[in-house]
Amino acid sequence: MKSSKSKKVNRAWLHDHLTDPYVKLAQKEGYRARAAYKLKEIDETLKLVKPGQVVVDLGAAPGAWSQYLRRKLGTTGTIIALDLLDFEPVDGVTFLQGDFREDEVTASLEAELAGRPVDLVVSDMAPNLSGIPASDAARISHLVELAVEFATRHLRPEGALVCKVFHGSGYSQLVALFKQHFRVVKPIKPKASRDRSAETFVVGMGLKARRSE
Template identity: 60%
Template sequence: MAKKKFSKDWIHQHINDPYVKMAQQKGYRARAAFKLSEIVDTEKLLRPGDVVVDLGSAPGSWSQIARERLVGPGGVIKGRIIALDMLPMEPIEGVEFMLGDFREDAVLNQLKELLGDARVDLVISDMAPNLSGVSSADSARIQHVCDLALDFACHHLAPDGALIVKAFHGSGFSQTVELFKRHFHRVVERKPKASRVKSSETFLVARRLKA
């Protein structure tokens, strides 16, 4: 009974969520679009000409925001967006999509081949692992996903590039922040307005790789 009530409450909250309504009006695939939009505006990131890698991209709302920001005069996309997810994603004009699990070496190598020698200006990751409800196991999964995004960024970002990842407050969070600070000159937490108040999610923005 409690579970049924919870589902009804969630559906009611979702339907009446102003960001869900705005996403529908603007043609975004998810309300998460507004999270990235606020972060890149605050941090003054994403300009025409940038090379962007979107990890855990499905359903595609973050790639949509990236595409909007890379469109130059005349509606031409200047730059490159490579999106990757283990779930299929409906095509977005100007976005190169790869189907695969980022945690697998073979998929990671394929992504590296696609990039070639290009340095990445921005890595964005809205990835979140499937959670079991066992806090210690879930913390380890979340840390692992953040570590993978960090490792990729360290090898492929331009010196003044940036990394945005979704993280969660709780066990292991402070260690993740410390690890990011070891590799970047500036690391800040961002909690966008579109992020639900009750959610423990936060976004780490890391800028300028250390030598």
């Protein structure tokens, strides 16, 4: 049986969810999740999404970010989405199912790109959390590091990476990692991110020139 405490937590979450203006807006505008408005605010602040771009959406399920990207790009550009979980197809979006941490999955994503440079990488990836802070911080950092590594290999020189991170252990090191690779780095906490959530987003724009070995 669930404890009275967990029932209270569930009731509080349900109340917040049902009264959340972004949940209502997502239902009204046909987005699969309120998360669409996080990317929308980041994009409107920094003007990242432009017609004709090649965009990679990591951690794409349930598909709200891909929906936003496709609406913003219209009939132009290419969107390749990847997630461990399946999701209902989004018109005009190529979806690959797999674990981004596995080399063969990354290879299939690269094969889909077929050598095309990428304009924008967006990552809403988050690991399953254990509740053990040190372990969770390491899992989060690993996913961000993989996204940065992928972006530095495939982005155009003026391209951008948007990554979900969490305040806490390892946060400052991840911002430093972005600064190591990008000319402009901006942390953003969109209004659609719940106040009590530790999540924020780090945006890197314009790759720094690689030093020759």
